[in-house]
Amino acid sequence: MIMTGAHDDFLVALSIGIAIFASYTALSLAGRIRASRQRARRVWLGAAAVTLGGGIWAMHFVAMLAFSMPGMTISYDVGPTLLSLALAIGFTGAGLATLNWQQVTPARTALAGALIATGVVGMHYLGMAAMRMPAALRYDPVWVAISIVIALVAATAAVWLASRDRKLPQRIAAAVVMGAAIAGMHYAGMYAATFTMAGMDDAQGLASVGQTYLAITISFLTSLILLLSLGAAQLERVFQRAARREARIALRLQVADILRGRSAEVALPEVAALMGAHFGVTRTGFGDLDPLEDVFDYSTCWTDGSAPPLLGRFPAAAFGPKIVAALTAGRTVAIGDLFASDLSDESRTQATAREVDTRAILVVPFVRGGRLRTIVYLNDRKPRHWRADEISFMEEIAERVRLVIERSAVEDQLRELNASLEMRVEQRTRELQRAEAGRRAADALYRAYFEHTPDPLSVIAVGVDGEFLIEQMNPAHEAALGVRLDAIRGKRLQQCLPPRIAQRMVRAYRHIVQTREIAHYRHSFVVGGEPRHWDTTLVPLSEEGRVTRIVASSRDVTRQVAAEEALRQAQKMEAIGQLTGGVAHDFNNLLTPILGSLDRLHRKGVVDERDRRFVAGALQSAERARTLIQRLLSFARRQPLQIAPVDVSELVRSMADLISSTIGPQIKVAVDAPAGVPAATADANQLEMALLNLAVNARDAMPQGGQLRIGVSHAVIGEGDMRELGAGRYICLCVADTGVGMDQETQRRAIEPFFSTKGVGQGTGLGLSMAHGLAAQLGGALTIDSQPGAGTQIMLWLPESVDAAQSGAGGAEADEAHAFSGTVLLVDDDELVRDSAAQMLRDIGLTVTCAASAAAALDQVDAGMRPDLLVTDHLMPGMTGSSLALQLRERLPGIRLLIISGYADAGDIDDSLPRLSKPFVQADLVAALRDLG
Incomplete structure (x- = not known):
């Protein structure tokens, strides 16, 4: 017969309370396990196993005692009962020991839960087997399985909760849940049990303990154990907290001492x-x-x-x-x-x-x-x-x-800042010392420059009322103006300078004050009766937003101005020379047919004696024109010295008329140029120019008129007789005037280029310099003897030539009867010159073919003409005569060549080509042809 049992409500509640209390105690002890090390951890692990295992067993046994069946007495076998307690404690300890309390993992948690659940299930069913009663016990497999699952879940939850560090409210809640789960497992297992009535004899004679006694005993012992465990855990926690507090206090002190010292x-x-x-x-x-x-x-x-x-x-x-x-x-x-x-x-x-x-x-x-x-x-x-x-x-x-x-x-x-500050202070001190030393050196340098520079320097103070006061002036400025700084310091410009100059300077200074910009200007003034030109730079110095001083730095450019003016005069003279050369060339082309025609008339003769005189006079005038043009060409010539023996006396005599006409009627010209004076080594053209320049200088030294004496003499100079000349034989060309004369300083500077005692625009300052340079180039010298008011004597010393001078008239006396034969190619772009020259060539027996240009001449040669002689002008449109001559010499090796030119400056004519200068007469042409061979 199946028996139906009932539970005592009080004991059921007591069993659940024991489960919750045991769970809370176990959770508290688990915290001690996590906080302990080594041996202490093992002690607390054992305590937790006893607490949780024993608590579960006590809950189970009290719950068993709460179960009763009407008319049936239930008792328990002590041996199996104690064995069930051992199973609960042992498996709980094994599960807790398996867990890694420092780092809980799911696998370890599941394993620990399985071990504890095994102990709980074993404890439960072994405890059930310890029951002694007149009934047979069977179990429903389904509810057994449910109880096992509940045991696994409860045990795993217990392990998981125990591994967490929770505060008191959370720990109580976890204990309630855990206790209810443990109780649920037990009562599910009880529900799986079925009791069947058996004979009364089956239960007789077994040792048993009454339910009431066991319930009271187990509840008391369990509560005592749990209370003792909680008390021990709490005391240990208090001790550990105190120990940690002391250790931390000690550590703080130690750390503080270490960090402080x-x-x-x-x-x-x-x-x-x-x-x-x-x-x-x-x-x-x-x-x-x-x-x-x-x-x-x-x-x-x-x-x-x-x-x-x-x-x-x-x-x-x-x-x-x-x-x-x-x-x-x-x-x-x-x-x-x-x-x-x-x-x-x-x-x-x-x-x-x-x-x-x-x-x-x-x-x-x-x-x-x-x-x-x-x-x-x-x-x-x-x-x-x-x-x-x-x-x-x-x-x-x-x-x-x-x-x-x-x-x-x-x-x-x-420390770094202090070191840096000290270093910077030291560095700054050194910098200040260096700056101070540099400032002193700069001041000394500026003072030395200010005191000793040849440039005039001054400092002008700008008053608040706009007046300009002289504040500083260097010695060069004092010397240039002829004043002392002490006499004018602090005075206004208007008090120290002439009104016109002061007005101009004040205007310049006011412009500087307004613009605050550096300015440069040139001003001219007269000091001691002589003109001066200064280039001045004005530099404004400002303080508190206004110009308070103006530094003026000047440079005397008087000589530069004179040199610039002289350069302009020289450039004008060069332009005049170029113009003169061109005009002379054109005059030569005009004179060539005139002179040639008059010469032909003179040679042929005329019936009327009166006409012959007219022709002779015209021929003489043409010769004089030719001489004048030659001198103009000499003036315009720009070429190196053509050194040759020169009859200086003849040269002076031939230039007497030109000099007289050049210097004017107020000056009387006296010439002392005896014949028989040896020839000098010179360039006749340059010597003529030098003589003309000396004559013009003499004229300028006699503004009221006077006498100009030109003399030629021969002298033998011994060693040491003259500082300027070495020992030897010299020809002296002397030009003396009765003018104003020169002092020693003027004589010393007279031969400097561009130095002139004349006013601006009245001379280049190159005349004496060129004459001195010519004499030096020729191996001679130029000397000056003069006194103020007593006139000036300039002597040009030229070395005596070892060769005799060449006569300039030989060409005119050439043998006009010399007969020529052959074909002549005459080339000239001027028709009159070409016709005159052709007639001269025909008169001496030559066959003449004319061409107006070099290109036309080449065309005739290309056409088959083979001339014996080429007579060609040099400067023509297109190809020059020199280029034409060189080409024909290559194409016709036996041809003779003669270049005729109206320019004295014919530097582009090949040196190997013979030349004849325009204008010329038949005798000159015959002489040139005879020289060709």
């Missing part, structure tokens, strides 16, 4: 060692972040010896992006297991953890100015649960260290 370099390793020992970690230290390279420099590290120190440079990225982001944000990073945390699940982070043999880390960042600067870290080789108080204490120690590090950094900066 030592530098950061010495203190940090000691602090790291203290932190490592206090927290019981594998490794601790400090790392500084290089923001430029994003690399941590680990220079301080302590280890317990089980792991190598972390020293050197490691990239910040080795932490992994998540950890770096947290540290950069200033958050402390606490990871119990780097291989199981979401914050460290990057592959780079886990690779770094394996590389440095680290499982748990606690890192406190130092952030300054919004940037991560330094970290303080704790490393452990094993997974570890970081308590909140450990994290906060670590942050406290890190903050103390941070303050010291920053203080040390500030002290270093202060």
Whole structure:
């Protein structure tokens, strides 16, 4: 017969209370397991096993005692009952020991839950088997399975809850849930049991214990054990808190002493060692972040010896992006297991953890100015649960260290700043000393320049009323103006200068004050009756926004102005010379047919004697014109000296009329040029020009008229007789006047280029210089003998020539009867010259073919003409006569060549070509042809 049992409500409630109380006690003891190490952990592990296992057993047994069936007495066998208690405690201890309390994993949690559930299930059904009653016991498999599942869930939940560090309200709630689950497992198992009535004899004679006695005893013992466990846990927690507090106080004091009495370099390793020992970690230290390279420099590290120190440079990225982001944000990073945390699940982070043999880390960042600067870290080789108080204490120690590090950094900066300030002060002092020395040197240099420069310098003060006062003036300025600074210092310009000059200078100074710009100008004035020209630069000096001084720097450019004027005169003379050369050439072309025609009339003769006289007079006038043109050409010539023996007496006599007409009727010209004076080595044309220049200078020295004497003499100079000349024989050309004369200074400078005693525009200052240069080139000298008011005598000394002078009239007396034969190609672009020359050539027996240009002449040669003689003008349109002659000489090797030209400056005529100058008469032409051979 199946029996139906009932439960005592009081005992059911008591059993559930025991389960909840046991769960709460176990959770409290689990916290001690996590917080303890080594032996203490084992003790607390055993206590938790006894508490939880015993509590579950007590709950089970009280719940069994709460069960009763009408008319049936239930008792329990002591042996199986105690064995069920041992199963509960043993399997609970095994499960708790299996769990890794520093880093709880699901696998370990499931394994521990399975072990504890096995103990609970075994304890329950073994306890059921210990029941002694007159009934047979059977179990419903479904509810047995349900009870086992409830046991697994309850045990696993118990392990999971025990592994978490919870506060009191959470712990109570967890204990209620856990206790209800344990009770649920028991009552599910009881529901699976079916009791069938048996004979009364089956239960007789067994040793048993009454239900009431057992319930009271078990409840009392269980409560006592649980209370003792809670009390022990609470006392141990109090002791540990006190110990940790004392240890932390001691650590704070030690750290404070270390940080206060030592530098950061010495203190940090000691602090790291203290932190490592206090927290019981594998490794601790400090790392500084290089923001430029994003690399941590680990220079301080302590280890317990089980792991190598972390020293050197490691990239910040080795932490992994998540950890770096947290540290950069200033958050402390606490990871119990780097291989199981979401914050460290990057592959780079886990690779770094394996590389440095680290499982748990606690890192406190130092952030300054919004940037991560330094970290303080704790490393452990094993997974570890970081308590909140450990994290906060670590942050406290890190903050103390941070303050010291920053203080040390500030002290270093202060030391560097002090050193830098001292260095800068010293450097600045040296700079000031150098500047002062430089200023003194500059002042001395400026003063030396101011005192000794030949340029006039002055400083003009600008008064507040706009007046300009003389403040400073250097000696050169004093000497140039003939005044002393002491006499005019502080005076207005209008008081020291003539009104016209003062007005001009005041106007210039006012312009400087208004524009505040440097100005340059040239002003002219008269000092001591002589004109002066100064180039002046005005530099404004400002103070407080207004011009207070003007520095004037002047340069005397009087000689430069004279030289520029002389250069302009020389350029005009050169232009005149070029014009004269061109005009003379045209006159030569005009004179050639005139002179040729008159010469032909003179040679042929006329019937009327009166006509013959007219022709002779015209011929004489044409000769005089030719002579004049030759002198003009000589004046215009620009070529090197043509040195040859020159009859100086003949040259002077031939120029007497030209000199007289040039210097005018107020000057009487006397010539003393005896015949028989030896020839001189000279260039006749240059000598003529020099003589003409000397005559003009003499005329200018006699503005009221006077006498000009020109003499030629021969002299023998001994060694040392004259400083200017060496020993030898010389021809002296003397030009003397009765003019104003010269003083010693003027005589000394008279031969300087561009020096002139005449007014501006009245001379080039080159006459005496050119004459002196000519004499020096020829190996002679120029001497001056003069006295103021007694006239001037200039002597041009020329070396005597070893050869006799050539006569200039030989050509006219040439043998006109000389007969010529052959064909002549005559080339000239002037028709009159061409006709006159052709007639002369025909008169001496030559056959003449004419051409108006070099191109026409070449065309005739190309056509087959083979002339024996080429007579050609030089300057013609297109090709020159010289080029034509050279081409025909190559094409007709036997041809004779003669160049006729109206220019004296024929430097582009080949030297190998014979020449005949225009104008010419038949005798000149015959002589030139005879010289050709």
